[in-house]
Amino acid sequence: MPVFKAPFNGYSVKFSPFYESRLAVATAQNFGILGNGRIHVLELAPGAPGVTESVAYDTADAVYDVCWSESHDSVLVAAIGDGSVKIYDTALPAPSNPVRSFQEHAREVHSVDYNPTRRDSFLTASWDDTVKLWAFDRPASIRTFKEHAYCVYQAVWNPKHGDVFASASGDCTLRIWDVREPGSTMIIPAHDFEILSCDWNKYDDCILATSSVDKTIKVWDVRSYRVPLAVLNGHGYAVRKVKFSPHRRSLIASCSYDMTVCLWDYMVEDALVGLMASTGWDELVYVWQQGMDPRAS
């Protein structure tokens, strides 16, 4: 099983939308509390060790999230703890990177998500309670969405509607937004505790999952948002990230402070194909087939 050992603690890992064997990893020193950060671009290859680093970029502060551009195959965007958003181009030599650095957020930028349908813009969510919308060619953010009362941990685009996104915040609300509207279009008080992550179902554009400090994952339908479709219990501590599978409509992967990665099916169905990658504060990045133990060599 391919394993990569990073020097710092892992925060986020994403597959490239263009190359199925390419990954970007966001890492930070000292669990992201103090120190530097590093972005690794990894390549999967047959044979041992299975995964090798093709390039790495050092940053002055922790890297909390990274995402690949949907329009350029070599470009990635990083969310940095010092409030900056940096753009890297792996096709350019290391000294020219980062190609852009946007310093607008007043606090740590916790997540970055690229628009998969429009492919021209991306969102950042920050601990300064705002979500910002950006495009590469603009020197400044296009819009700032300021409604949350506490840290915004994640902002995710709807996979089908290019103008719609959801945000998860420590103020315990999940908000749905439409960039054409001035404010949020829906406010769902999804949990009684902080919501650390949210993600849209890739097969049903009205369904989302939220994960919370209350150790649960809840699945919501925006058409009937008063009651969740499902409440998934099982994690021992706060659930840090949740993601819907792009391969199977009801499969959710989650990771938690309880040091586990869990897979959930909120409906029942048959087996799947596809690789998963996860990274954690043990400085390891695992890539594995669902159903197998990534730690097996």
Next chain:
Amino acid sequence: MEKATERQKILLRHLNPIPSSSSSSINHEPSLLSSVNCVAELSPMAAFGDDIVIVAAYRTAICKAKRGGFKDTRPDDLLASVLKAVVERTSLDPSEVGDIVVGTVIAPGSQRAMECRVAAYFAGFPDSVPIRTVNRQCSSGLQAVADIAASIRAGYYDIGIGAGVESMSTDHIPGGGFNSTNPRAQDFPGARDCLLPMGITSENVAERFGVTREEQDMAAVESHKRAAAAIASGKLKDEIVPVATKIVDPETKAEKAIVVSVDDGVRPNSNMADLAKLKTVFKPDGSTTAGNASQISDGAGAVLLMKRSLAMKKGLPILGVFRSFAVTGVDPAVMGVGPAYAIPAAAKLAGLNISDIDLFEINEAFASQYVYCCKKLELDMEKVNVNGGAIAFGHPLGATGARCVATLLNEMKRRGKDCRYGVISMCIGTGMGAAAVFERGDSADYLSNARVANGNGH
């Protein structure tokens, strides 16, 4: 540092959530603070309640032994005056003091220790306050301050006084140095060299490192010039405690009551021509004279230390922060090089480079070693002994370290923001060097205490 603490709080709240009403602002949680302290250790130079601070430092005037203002003053009276001053001027209840350590060198150990206890009573300390002496030769006063700082940090007590006293009118170094009756010492070069008279070590330094008579005399002139200027400008009034004592006329034996408040060893008219006329004392063709060596003197000093949190609770002004202390051993034959080794060691312990130090007090035991050390460390002479040194004032052995604290911290306070770190250092007979790093008292600034990082990111 604030940022790191904030991040830690946010992460800890993921694991220890407060049951929220939906609008949660960032509240202070006492249970989180203990885990915050481990992050604090990452930055030793930030301001924290645990810092050991100096809230008062006073000294008596320094007078020529046997001929100056304190020639008929008993050492316990001398010490009592500074012990009283640090407590009175801070309105501290003397019974709160946890311990007093007094640096003192020549007097017989047990007798001087007893005299110190007597001095504490003179100064108004009750039975319950203990006292002890420490002897690391010329560094004893500084060692006393370091011992108190270490004990407070170790949690033995919260408030301590580091002091020093020497009455070289009363106690003399035997002429020609000490004699060891153990013949075995002659078989060990280092042991044998420990017995060398200090003046011979000065000649050794001058010869081995090429410090000329002229350079030494120039250093002496500069010392007197700066000291005279400091006295004339009234700078030293803040640190000197006037002592009411008596003086006995050597011929008539008549006693006169006097108040001593001015250093009487300084010769404002010191010049190269006069110094050149002096004969060398230790070696016929040498370079060390009475004019370019420290004077034999009487004096005392005391420094009051406690934790920053306690000083703030008591509303006491913070004169300085004790940052580090280092003592190293060197070749006894050239004991004067001590500061050249101790200063880098102390600076490193404080996480600093020598270039970060803004002010130095380096004891001028002999101009030869003083000049050598400054050259070796490539110091800017505008930052060293700016108000004169032991050649002008005198070197009351045990008191010097403690009196340098008063002089250094007061000068740093005068210089303000430009002067953040200071070092006190001295060479030590039998081959050692000691140094301590201090930070200016009011320089604690939570935001700007971080040192500039060298281009690490993009």
